[in-house]
Amino acid sequence: MARIEQTLSIIKPDGVEKNVIGDVLSRFEAAGLRVAAIKMVHMTPEQAGGFYIVHKERPFYGELMEYMSSGPVVVLVLEGNDAISRNRDIMGATNPKEAAPGTIRADHAESIERNIVHGSDSPESAVVEIPYFFDDEEIF
Numbered sequence: 295m296a297r298i299e300q301t302l303s304i305i306k307p308d309g310v311e312k313n314v315i316g317d318v319l320s321r322f323e324a325a326g327l328r329v330a331a332i333k334m335v336h337m338t339p340e341q342a343g344g345f346y347i348v349h350k351e352r353p354f355y356g357e358l359m360e361y362m363s364s365g366p367v368v369v370l371v372l373e374g375n376d377a378i379s380r381n382r383d384i385m386g387a388t389n390p391k392e393a394a395p396g397t398i399r400a401d402h403a404e405s406i407e408r409n410i411v412h413g414s415d416s417p418e419s420a421v422v423e424i425p426y427f428f429d430d431e432e433i434f
């Protein structure tokens with residue numbers, strides 16, 4: 295059964311730099327996801343590291359902190375039926391070489407690291423990730 299969910303989405307520094315904010319937002323809206331919150335943030339490496347704390351033991355963690363703090367990002371709360379898995383479908387696989395045709399990562403990402411977008415991977419992640427960036431009164 296479909297559930298109304300909220301998920302945390304990020305248009306990463308490479309997406310902002312490539313000037314595809316509008317294209318990415320259009321794909322969410324066309325798929326029935328609604329923007330419930332939106333802002334631009336330029337994270338410090340420490341903020342980026344805190345956001346990705348679940349990956350702290352991975353070999354790419356340092357580079358990930360550096361990349362995610364290399365420029366401004368757009369952070370979003372998306373809302374809609376099955377928003378968490380729907381957003382992941384629109385994004386495509388982490389590695390753009392494995393991403394399905396027509397997904398954001400297949401169309402725009404240049405590598406497994408610089409892959410344009412983030413999306414919460416589960417309801418448990420979404421409830422931690424949304425308040426990392428947004429207070430309740432910033433979500434509409």
Ligand code: ADP
Nearest residue numbers: 349354358387388406407408409411412413415
């Ligand atoms: P996803 O963003 O699809 O949920 P992960 O949670 O596994 O993927 O990884 C978080 C982010 O870390 C990825 O989106 C990507 O930017 C980076 N990353 C993942 N795997 C690698 C890797 N093998 N090498 C470099 N960066 C990676």
Ligand code: MG
Nearest residue numbers: 412413414415
């Ligand atoms: Mg993830």
